[in-house]
Amino acid sequence: MKKLLATATLLLSLNLFSQTWEDSIQFNRISTEILNKGKAYNELRDLTKNIGHRLSGSVAYEKSVKWAEQKLKEAGADKVWLQEVMIPVWERGKESLHIKSGNGKWTKLKMLSLGNSEGTKGKDVSGEIIMVKSFAEYEKLSSDQVKDKIVFFNYPFSQSYIETFKGYSDASAYRSTAAMLTAEKGGKFAIVRSLSSAFDDVPHTGGMRYKDGTAKIPAVAIGNTTADELESLLKSNKITAKLNSNCGMKGEKLSHSVIGEITGKKDQSVIVVGGHLDSWDVGEGAHDDGAGIVQSIEVLRTFKNLNIKNNHTIRVVCFANEENGVKGGQQYGKTVKEKAEKHLFALESDAGGFSPRGIALEMDDAKRNQIKSWSPLFLPYGAYDFEGRYSGTDIYPLKDMGIPTAELAPDSQRYFDIHHTEEDTFEKVNRRELLLGATVMTQMIYMIDKNW
Amino acid sequence: MKKLLATATLLLSLNLFSQTWEDSIQFNRISTEILNKGKAYNELRDLTKNIGHRLSGSVAYEKSVKWAEQKLKEAGADKVWLQEVMIPVWERGKESLHIKSGNGKWTKLKMLSLGNSEGTKGKDVSGEIIMVKSFAEYEKLSSDQVKDKIVFFNYPFSQSYIETFKGYSDASAYRSTAAMLTAEKGGKFAIVRSLSSAFDDVPHTGGMRYKDGTAKIPAVAIGNTTADELESLLKSNKITAKLNSNCGMKGEKLSHSVIGEITGKKDQSVIVVGGHLDSWDVGEGAHDDGAGIVQSIEVLRTFKNLNIKNNHTIRVVCFANEENGVKGGQQYGKTVKEKAEKHLFALESDAGGFSPRGIALEMDDAKRNQIKSWSPLFLPYGAYDFEGRYSGTDIYPLKDMGIPTAELAPDSQRYFDIHHTEEDTFEKVNRRELLLGATVMTQMIYMIDKNW
Incomplete structure (x- = not known):
């Protein structure tokens, strides 16, 4: 019986070996x-x-x-x-985003409306930008503080994760919910820092969503360099943003x-x-x-x-x-x-x-x-x-x-x-x-x- | 004694664990x-x-x-x-490689002299191209067949290796020895297909060497596309190549x-x-x-x-x-x-x-x-x-x-x-x-x- 078992085991492992051999040939x-x-x-x-x-x-x-x-x-x-x-x-259609500080000139920013976002129907929509670095910061703002404003969600893509999908997951809620959160407190539109691991000025689009019962206001993304510059400007200036876009669901x-x-x-x-x-x-x-x-x-x-x-x-x-x-x-x-x-x-x-x-x-x-x-x-x-x-x-x-x-x-x-x-x-x-x-x-x- | 051993083992593994823990913190x-x-x-x-x-x-x-x-x-x-x-x-200096078939016009090819190669001292050196696909093919050629010719070593970079360094090693002897082998049989200069994994026309330079006692004739590399075209031309045409180069050891x-x-x-x-x-x-x-x-x-x-x-x-x-x-x-x-x-x-x-x-x-x-x-x-x-x-x-x-x-x-x-x-x-x-x-x-x- 023992001998039989040993033989069976041997045959089984020979078979396993030959299977693996056959598979490795096929892989090659x-x-x-x-x-x-x-x-x-x-x-x-x-x-x-x-x-x-x-x-x-x-x-x-x-x-x-x-x-x-x-x-x-x-x-x-x-x-x-x-x-x-x-x-x-x-559909996206034509779109543009400008900013100015004080009585200065309008400066055009590179931007992309987020996917599925509604636009401004070809009209200029403008307001003062307020910047938050996180949801926690945004939660502290009252509706009075946000009303008629443009909210800039300036949450950076984390470089610390080895798998960049984790950095993407970490930041993606800003892209998907910026508009609905801004709308809930009466803001006019939302700007998000792109979900980007590169230090360049390329805006990243991507899906966003609305919530039933809140206004479908626009959301746009700007590249990292523009976001850095805007952040720096906002430290000592009041900045007005003006959006004109035609995107929307058809x-x-x-x-x-x-x-x-x-x-x-x-x-x-x-x-x-x-x-x-x-x-x-x-x-x-x-x-x-x-x-x-x-x-x-x-x-x-x-x-x-x-x-x-x-x-x-x-x-x-x-x-x-x-x-x-x-x-x-x-x-x-x-x-x-x-x-x-x-x-x-x-x-x-x-x-x-x-x-x-x-x-x-x-x-x-x-x-x-x-x-x-x-x-x-x-x-x-x-x-x-x-x-x-x-x-x-x-x-x-x-x-x-x-x-x-x-x-x-x-x-x-x-x-x-x-x-x-x-x-x-x-x-x-x-x-x-x-x-x-x-x-x-x-x-x-x-x-x-x-x-x- | 058994208890003591168990305690020692436990302490040792706790220590190992804490070392690993400390290292993983440092890695992060x-x-x-x-x-x-x-x-x-x-x-x-x-x-x-x-x-x-x-x-x-x-x-x-x-x-x-x-x-x-x-x-x-x-x-x-x-x-x-x-x-x-x-x-x-x-130093490289100016260099050019042309080919023509029959009484046709000279066509300029993209090329790079190989590193450490001697050039033609600014003079035109020309001759008929003979192509070999491998060292084995080259060995079969007599000195009479190679004398005054240009030898085109047309050995492709293998795409089959997963680690491309293996493909590089496999082909690199063509780059390093093409000139000495050609010289041994009286050829004028050598052309090698670049050690390149890309299907483009970019020539790759890189080191080559001479052997004591053989003439220091030039060796040049051409990109994959040019090599493909030359191979195709050579199927039904006699092709003459003309090299003019100034490179050399200083x-x-x-x-x-x-x-x-x-x-x-x-x-x-x-x-x-x-x-x-x-x-x-x-x-x-x-x-x-x-x-x-x-x-x-x-x-x-x-x-x-x-x-x-x-x-x-x-x-x-x-x-x-x-x-x-x-x-x-x-x-x-x-x-x-x-x-x-x-x-x-x-x-x-x-x-x-x-x-x-x-x-x-x-x-x-x-x-x-x-x-x-x-x-x-x-x-x-x-x-x-x-x-x-x-x-x-x-x-x-x-x-x-x-x-x-x-x-x-x-x-x-x-x-x-x-x-x-x-x-x-x-x-x-x-x-x-x-x-x-x-x-x-x-x-x-x-x-x-x-x-x-």
């Missing part, structure tokens, strides 16, 4: 294929240079829908379709997420890999999230090119409207529920096309530990961190349905220098970094497909 | 200081924009010596001095490495941290190796600013002449030997100012394992890889004396896109990535200083 094939023949970088050039930024609701977004459909077909998807989704439409519109898949050979349960096709209306949406789109398409192409027989259906989803509504993600989740489509796993790439450092996991401990047991296979590709416990915004509806979800975790140092700005361009993306991200994504989908 | 102080108040990025801007590239022997290099002296004083060094070193002088010159230190509180045994001050004569020497210089100065400044009492002497060495002679490193090693100065450890940063992924170690297993036992402290800063077994070129003479040496191992994906080119500029360096490298270096020096 995937990496060699993508680093040498990957098309993600050239496709990203095409998307960013020939279509450019593509806010949902825009003509450019509709072009990108056709583009993604075509690219998924070229990559070898068995089936490609558009998923209808009603999306909110927001109802709803029918649009589409784009989906392509290769059918499972064993069953049709679904493994999702995706990113969001829309972007803000500045720059080129290269890292956010053109990168995630072309990487996800690369996963599918690599399965086809290497002739890997996928057990389950591998489905690329290019989600609509992540930036200002997440309607694409919500619609996808709703459809999965309605059709009772079995989903095994969903992986999103929406943190930039930088060198991968790991994959964040949002799932039960048994599954998490199984994935972590594969980490030695990923280490040679620079992916060592499987400790993150979050996943992409578009796949939260799937997570809420109990489906294991995950997100590619690339190096985060450069992301918030350019996130939601004119600077998020193709030139900021490095070919090898982008392809290495696609490599790690493909390797993870391969392991899930094989083992789940 | 170092990181917070550097990410918020580090000057490395602004100093790099100053070095690259106000001095620029600085090949040893040039006026710019001598300016950078004064600059480094000043920066080390400002950082708080107790002692700053220049170490004399005789360096070889190489004897020797007295120059300097720059050294600054903070004296040890316990003893004066030395811990070295450094990079090389010189660069090639193109671009701005930003990643290679302005980054290593400003990071090393940051280490010293951080010890002073945080008032960390260093047990041993912490010495920053800005080495002269790494690129085309390594005379600075050799002189430093020689001086250490002559003065019998006890050295504990040397760390170099010469792989670019990118996000750190670890530190490579070249030392005996006992020391290596001790350092690896500290790795959990480094993990939150993105440094997880202590498996590399190499160190910086300038500190090889110390390694050869049995001193434990190491090198910062940053993410390598972008380095060989810009290494030794016009593109190695300040704009390619990210502030947070550079500072995070300096953080990990400071943390390592702190641990060595405390524990050795």
